[in-house]
Amino acid sequence: MNVPLVKCMEPETSSLNLGVYRWLSLHYLIEVALISALKELFIIYMRELRLLLRDHHTLIYSCAIPLFLYPVILFVVFQAMSLVKGWQESEVSDVAIVGSVEIDTLEKILFDEPSILQIYLEEDGALGRARSRLSEGDLDAIVELTGGEKEGEPIMVWLTFNSAYDASVSAKSRMEKVIEKFQTRLFELQAIRLGKQEVLDLALQVEEKDISSNIERSNLILSQILPLLLMVILVMGAFYPALDLAAGERERQTLETSLIAPVSRWKLVSGKYLAVVSFAWVAFILNLASMTFSLKHILVQIDVQAFSISFSSLWVILLGGMFLAGMISAILLVIAFTARSFKEGQSMMTPVYAVLILPISVTLSPQLELSAFWACVPVVNAALVFREVLQESYNWPLIVLTLITSIIYTAIAITFASWFISRESFLFGEGQSSWFSFLRRRAES
Amino acid sequence: MNSSQLAERQSSEKLQRENNRAIQVEGLTKTFHDQERGLVTAVDQISFHCDYGEVVGLLGPNGAGKTTTLRMLSTVLAPTRGSAFIAGKSVENDPLEVRKNIGYLSANTNLYLRLTPRETLKYFGSLHGLKGEQLDQKIAELLSVFQMEDFADVRCEKLSTGMRQKVSIARTVVHDPPVLILDEPTLGLDILVASTMMKFIEQFKERGKCILFSTHIMGEVEKLCDRIAVIHRGQLLALDSLQGLRDQTQEQYLEDIFFSLIQDEVKDGSR
Numbered sequence: 001m002n003v004p005l006v007k008c009m010e011p012e013t014s015s016l017n018l019g020v021y022r023w024l025s026l027h028y029l030i031e032v033a034l035i036s037a038l039k040e041l042f043i044i045y046m047r048e049l050r051l052l053l054r055d056h057h058t059l060i061y062s063c064a065i066p067l068f069l070y071p072v073i074l075f076v077v078f079q080a081m082s083l084v085k086g087w088q089e090s091e092v093s094d095v096a097i098v099g100s101v102e103i104d105t106l107e108k109i110l111f112d113e114p115s116i117l118q119i120y121l122e123e124d125g126a127l128g129r130a131r132s133r134l135s136e137g138d139l140d141a142i143v144e145l146t147g148g149e150k151e152g153e154p155i156m157v158w159l160t161f162n163s164a165y166d167a168s169v170s171a172k173s174r175m176e177k178v179i180e181k182f183q184t185r186l187f188e189l190q191a192i193r194l195g196k197q198e199v200l201d202l203a204l205q206v207e208e209k210d211i212s213s214n215i216e217r218s219n220l221i222l223s224q225i226l227p228l229l230l231m232v233i234l235v236m237g238a239f240y241p242a243l244d245l246a247a248g249e250r251e252r253q254t255l256e257t258s259l260i261a262p263v264s265r266w267k268l269v270s271g272k273y274l275a276v277v278s279f280a281w282v283a284f285i286l287n288l289a290s291m292t293f294s295l296k297h298i299l300v301q302i303d304v305q306a307f308s309i310s311f312s313s314l315w316v317i318l319l320g321g322m323f324l325a326g327m328i329s330a331i332l333l334v335i336a337f338t339a340r341s342f343k344e345g346q347s348m349m350t351p352v353y354a355v356l357i358l359p360i361s362v363t364l365s366p367q368l369e370l371s372a373f374w375a376c377v378p379v380v381n382a383a384l385v386f387r388e389v390l391q392e393s394y395n396w397p398l399i400v401l402t403l404i405t406s407i408i409y410t411a412i413a414i415t416f417a418s419w420f421i422s423r424e425s426f427l428f429g430e431g432q433s434s435w436f437s438f439l440r441r442r443a444e445s
Numbered sequence: 446m447n448s449s450q451l452a453e454r455q456s457s458e459k460l461q462r463e464n465n466r467a468i469q470v471e472g473l474t475k476t477f478h479d480q481e482r483g484l485v486t487a488v489d490q491i492s493f494h495c496d497y498g499e500v501v502g503l504l505g506p507n508g509a510g511k512t513t514t515l516r517m518l519s520t521v522l523a524p525t526r527g528s529a530f531i532a533g534k535s536v537e538n539d540p541l542e543v544r545k546n547i548g549y550l551s552a553n554t555n556l557y558l559r560l561t562p563r564e565t566l567k568y569f570g571s572l573h574g575l576k577g578e579q580l581d582q583k584i585a586e587l588l589s590v591f592q593m594e595d596f597a598d599v600r601c602e603k604l605s606t607g608m609r610q611k612v613s614i615a616r617t618v619v620h621d622p623p624v625l626i627l628d629e630p631t632l633g634l635d636i637l638v639a640s641t642m643m644k645f646i647e648q649f650k651e652r653g654k655c656i657l658f659s660t661h662i663m664g665e666v667e668k669l670c671d672r673i674a675v676i677h678r679g680q681l682l683a684l685d686s687l688q689g690l691r692d693q694t695q696e697q698y699l700e701d702i703f704f705s706l707i708q709d710e711v712k713d714g715s716r
Contacts (some may be wrong), residue, residue: 043572050559054600259521259557260544
């Protein structure tokens with residue numbers, strides 16, 4: 001009885017074993033192929049990275065300059081602003097006062113303003129002369145007091161200034177504050193004179209209180225400017241490495257050396273792409289650190305006492321920076337391959353900035369909010385996520401949608417770059433049918 | 446599939462059967478579009494073969510189509526028509542396998558100047574599947590053979606032309622390929638380095654390898670080549686041993702043989 005059963009079981013067991021064996025073999029082959037592919041990619045990536053790290057031009061343009069540029073620029077700007085502010089504060093405004101209505105009250109207020117030198121004009125025709133001096137810049141402002149002579153007649157204050165001169169504008173600003181105090185003081189005096197103390201008690205009192213935290217204020221400022229700065233950093237960080245690895249290879253005649261290696265062109269491009277992304281991301285982190293330090297310094301100076309980025313915002317910035325770096329690096333690598341030399345590539349820098357920065361500058365508008373539509377627009381989506389997250393607003397479905405679309409766009413860009421540079425016409429400049437060639441010929445003619 | 450495609454396929458299959466040859470080329474053609482000249486045929490239906498242990502020289506003036514032919518054989522360019530097999534592998538259908546079986550050197554395959562000779566050899570050796578001790582041994586051997594120990598760790602940008610050429614040759618043979626394709630390997634070299642290159646080609650041949658190299662220096666061809674292919678305006682005018690070419694043209698010196706063949710072609714073209 002057992003024999004047929006055994007006979008019956010045997011083929012099934014063998015079939016199962018064969019299936020498992022086949023599956024394991026297939027799995028083993030895939031694993032070997034995958035490891036082999038990744039290993040080759042890693043070898044190419046390491047070579048490209050080494051080439052980049054040994055090029056001092058790329059290091060200087062991508063890392064060193066931006067690293068030291070922001071602190072230096074902001075330091076110079078701040079020093080210049082302080083200098084101008086100090087100069088303006090030390091400058092005394094010459095203000096002519098014409099008329100005698102409530103002049104004592106005004107005098108008392110002006111006594112507390114050492115930055116205003118008051119010149120009282122009483123003689124006939126003084127106003128006409130004062131106006132001609134104001135138009136010539138010898139006088140900074142004229143305050144004319146009229147009316148108020150009869151009971152119930154309002155006092156009129158005429159402030160004349162010349163906006164063609166900075167000193168006059170400054171004097172106007174100073175006098176506006178003085179006039180405001182003057183008005184309040186007159187109102188108080190009138191109320192007391194009329195014995196209406198209750199009017200004073202009921203008067204509207206306004207006290208301002210800012211409930212935002214220092215971090216919120218810092219992040220609000222940062223969220224407005226960060227997307228644009230991010231783009232500048234990433235383009236600056238990725239463009240030179242991309243140029244060096246693409247146009248530079250053609251110029252140095254090493255592209256053919258790379259192409260005769262026993263690897264596919266896709267791997268070759270991917271290795272270059274990964275090196276550019278790595279370099280852009282490292283440059284991005286260095287730049288961000290430098291920029292944060294600089295902004296912190298300047299924000300403290302403009303009276304925001306504590307500037308910091310919360311941990312949750314930091315990882316979003318770093319992760320978002322990586323996604324943006326991924327997309328931008330792929331685009332820049334394609335552009336860099338169209339250049340026949342490093343010099344030609346450098347001339348593309350300005351249009352590249354214009355094309356990439358224009359869409360992102362829309363994020364400067366506070367009215368623009370992250371929506372399903374904007375989450376699908378490349379580059380702008382990541383910029384809007386930054387802005388929202390920095391303002392402590394986490395719309396997770398839209399953030400996830402942004403991540404998914406960013407990955408898709410990056411994958412498309414890499415595939416396009418691989419296909420693009422695999423064409424002989426672009427590898428050796430033999431084809432003349434491309435749009436880029438057409439533009440180049442127009443430029444050359 | 447039409448009759449011409451069928452015939453082409455049958456021809457390819459026949460060539461594949463003859464894969465005991467190092468290089469087998471049949472009707473290889475390359476055309477490209479030039480903005481000023483229109484459609485240019487750089488290589489026009491070239492057919493030839495090379496065997497293992499043989500040195501074949503491609504002789505021709507500038508613009509004859511030598512470099513384009515070698516570029517197609519090295520898989521850098523794809524042929525417009527025709528077929529080519531290296532070590533039995535099709536340059537069109539199996540370019541990766543072809544690249545594993547050749548060492549290619551030309552004026553356009555410069556070294557990565559920011560790498561050292563050791564790093565260059567390590568990079569190419571790794572991509573050819575060498576690893577660990579095997580790779581280290583191979584690098585040490587090549588550094589010794591080409592006397593590069595003294596500058597093995599100096600960046601290539603600081604090396605002289607001769608030193609760089611040595612590194613390039615070592616890079617070409619790091620994976621010990623059965624076929625070498627050299628495009629004007631002695632171009633711009635001084636007599637000492639050129640002599641080293643000639644010796645290297647001879648040694649490589651003695652090891653049973655196939656070498657196909659292009660040049661316009663007659664002396665190199667006379668000294669090294671078992672057979673000579675004369676190429677002009679993209680067409681193969683003759684392929685034979687030096688003695689065979691002498692018999693064919695009734696000329697003694699290679700220079701005269703070359704001019705004789707070119708004149709014949711010019712006469713044929715003007716008829």
